Amino acid sequence: METINTLQEFMLHTKNITYVLMVVALLGITGFWLFLTERDDD
Amino acid sequence: MSEDTATMGKPTLSPFNIVAGVILLVGGILTILRFTQGLDAVTNLSDYNPWGIWIGFDLLVGVALAAGGFVTSAAVYLFGMKHYHAAVRPAILTGFLGYALVVLALHYDVGRPWRLPYPFIMQRGTTSLLFEVAACVALYLTVLFIEFSPAALEWLGLKRARSIVLKLTILLTIFGVVLSTLHQSSLGALFLIAPSKLHPLWYTPYLPVYFFVTAVIAGLSMVIFESTLSHRFFSHKMDAAHLAEKDTVPLGFGKAAAFVLAGYFIIKVIGISAGNTWHYLATGYGAWYLVEVLGFVALPAFLYAVGVRDKNITLIRWTAAWTVLGIVVNRFNICLVAFNWHLPASERYFPHWMEIGISVFIVTLGIVIYRFIVTRMPVLYEHPDYDAH
Numbered sequence: 001m002e003t004i005n006t007l008q009e010f011m012l013h014t015k016n017i018t019y020v021l022m023v024v025a026l027l028g029i030t031g032f033w034l035f036l037t038e039r040d041d042d
Numbered sequence: 043m044s045e046d047t048a049t050m051g052k053p054t055l056s057p058f059n060i061v062a063g064v065i066l067l068v069g070g071i072l073t074i075l076r077f078t079q080g081l082d083a084v085t086n087l088s089d090y091n092p093w094g095i096w097i098g099f100d101l102l103v104g105v106a107l108a109a110g111g112f113v114t115s116a117a118v119y120l121f122g123m124k125h126y127h128a129a130v131r132p133a134i135l136t137g138f139l140g141y142a143l144v145v146l147a148l149h150y151d152v153g154r155p156w157r158l159p160y161p162f163i164m165q166r167g168t169t170s171l172l173f174e175v176a177a178c179v180a181l182y183l184t185v186l187f188i189e190f191s192p193a194a195l196e197w198l199g200l201k202r203a204r205s206i207v208l209k210l211t212i213l214l215t216i217f218g219v220v221l222s223t224l225h226q227s228s229l230g231a232l233f234l235i236a237p238s239k240l241h242p243l244w245y246t247p248y249l250p251v252y253f254f255v256t257a258v259i260a261g262l263s264m265v266i267f268e269s270t271l272s273h274r275f276f277s278h279k280m281d282a283a284h285l286a287e288k289d290t291v292p293l294g295f296g297k298a299a300a301f302v303l304a305g306y307f308i309i310k311v312i313g314i315s316a317g318n319t320w321h322y323l324a325t326g327y328g329a330w331y332l333v334e335v336l337g338f339v340a341l342p343a344f345l346y347a348v349g350v351r352d353k354n355i356t357l358i359r360w361t362a363a364w365t366v367l368g369i370v371v372n373r374f375n376i377c378l379v380a381f382n383w384h385l386p387a388s389e390r391y392f393p394h395w396m397e398i399g400i401s402v403f404i405v406t407l408g409i410v411i412y413r414f415i416v417t418r419m420p421v422l423y424e425h426p427d428y429d430a431h
Contacts, residue, residue: 004318010318014315014317014318018312021311029305029308039351
C-alpha cells in the first residue's frame with residue numbers, strides 16, 4: 001500500500017476508492033430495486 | 043367489537059401473568075435498591091464506563107425501535123398510503139410506550155428524577171447535543187401522546203375532544219417526522235465526541251446519518267414484528283380491516299425495509315472507504331464488524347427482497363425479528379463493544395445482573411401496559427361509533 005503522509009494524499013486515496021465504489025453502488029442498488037420489484041405486477 | 047371477549051374466561055393466574063408478575067416484583071425491589079443505595083449497588087458502571095446497558099439498550103435501542111410511530115404515520119398521512127391505515131394506531135402506541143419507557147429508564151441511569159427538567163432550565167447552552175436530544179424526546183413524547191389520544195378519547199366517549207385532536211393529525215405527523223429526524227441522528231452524533239474511544243470501524247463522521255437510517259429500518263421492522271405478535275395474541279380483538287392487513291403490512295413494509303437496508307449497506311461501505319479503515323477488517327473487531335454488516339444488514343436486505351418477491355409472509359416476519367435483533371447488536375456495538383476498545387479486559391464493562399434485571403423489568407412493563415391498552419381501547423379495531431380518520 002502506498003504511504004500516506006499528508007491530508008492531500010489521504011483525501012486523494014480515499015476519494016479515488018470511494019468514487020469507484022459509488023459507481024458500483026449505484027449500479028448495484030438499481031439491480032437490487034429491479035430484483036425487489038420484478039414481480040410487483042403478478 | 044365487544045370488549046369483554048379478551049378478558050372474560052381467562053384465568054387470572056395465566057403463565058403470562060405469573061411470569062410478568064414475578065418480573066415486576068423483582069424489578070420493583072431492584073428499583074428500590076437503585077434509588078436508595080445508588081448506582082454502585084446495582085451496576086458495574088465506572089468512570090471508564092459511565093454508560094452501560096441502561097443507555098445502550100433501554101435508551102438507544104428503545105428510541106430506535108420506537109421509530110415505527112413516525113414511519114407509519116408519515117407513510118399514511120404524508121405519503122397517502124391509506125391502505126396501511128390499520129397499522130397506524132398500534133405503531134403509535136408502540137412508539138409512545140417506547141419513548142415513555144426510555145424516559146423511565148433514563149431515570150435509573152441519571153437518578154434524581156426531580157432534575158428531569160434541568161436540560162431546559164440549567165444547561166451549558168442550546169448547542170449541546172444532549173440538550174437537543176432531551177428537547178426532542180420531551181416534545182416527541184408529547185406529540186405521540188396527542189397522536190394516540192383519539193383512541194383513549196373514543197374509549198372514554200369524549201367525542202368533542204376527539205374531533206379537535208383529529209384536526210391536528212397532519213401537523214402532529216409533520217412534527218413527529220421533524221423531531222425524530224433530529225433526535226435519532228443526534229443520538230449517533232453523541233459519539234462523535236469520542237473518536238479516540240470508539241473503534242475506528244464504528245467511528246465515522248456519518249454516525250448521525252447511520253443512526254437515522256437504522257431508526258427507519260428499525261421502525262419498519264418493528265411494525266412488522268409488532269403486527270405479527272398482535273395477530274398471534276390479539277386477533278380476537280381485531281376487526282375485518284385489521285385482519286385484512288395481515289399480509290399487506292409485511293409486504294409493503296418489508297419492501298421498504300429491503301430497500302433502506304440496501305442503501306444502508308452502501309453507506310456503511312462508503313464509511314469504511316472514506317475513513318480508510320479497510321485494514322481493521324482483518325482483525326478480531328473487523329470479523330465482528332463483518333458479522334454486523336453482512337449478517338444483520340446485507341442478509342436481511344436480501345431475505346426481505348426474496349420474501350417480497352415470493353410473497354412469503356413467514357420469511358418476511360422472521361427477517362423482521364432478525365433485523366430488530368440487528369438493531370440491538372448495532373447499538374450494543376457502538377455503545378458497549380467497540381467503545382473503550384483499547385482498555386485492558388479487566389477495565390472493560392459487563393453489566394451486573396441487576397442492570398439486566400432492570401432492563402427486563404422495563405420491557406415487561408411495556409408489554410403489560412400494551413396488553414392493558416389494546417384489550418380495552420380501540421387500537422386493533424375501529425370504534426363502531428366513529429369513522430376512521
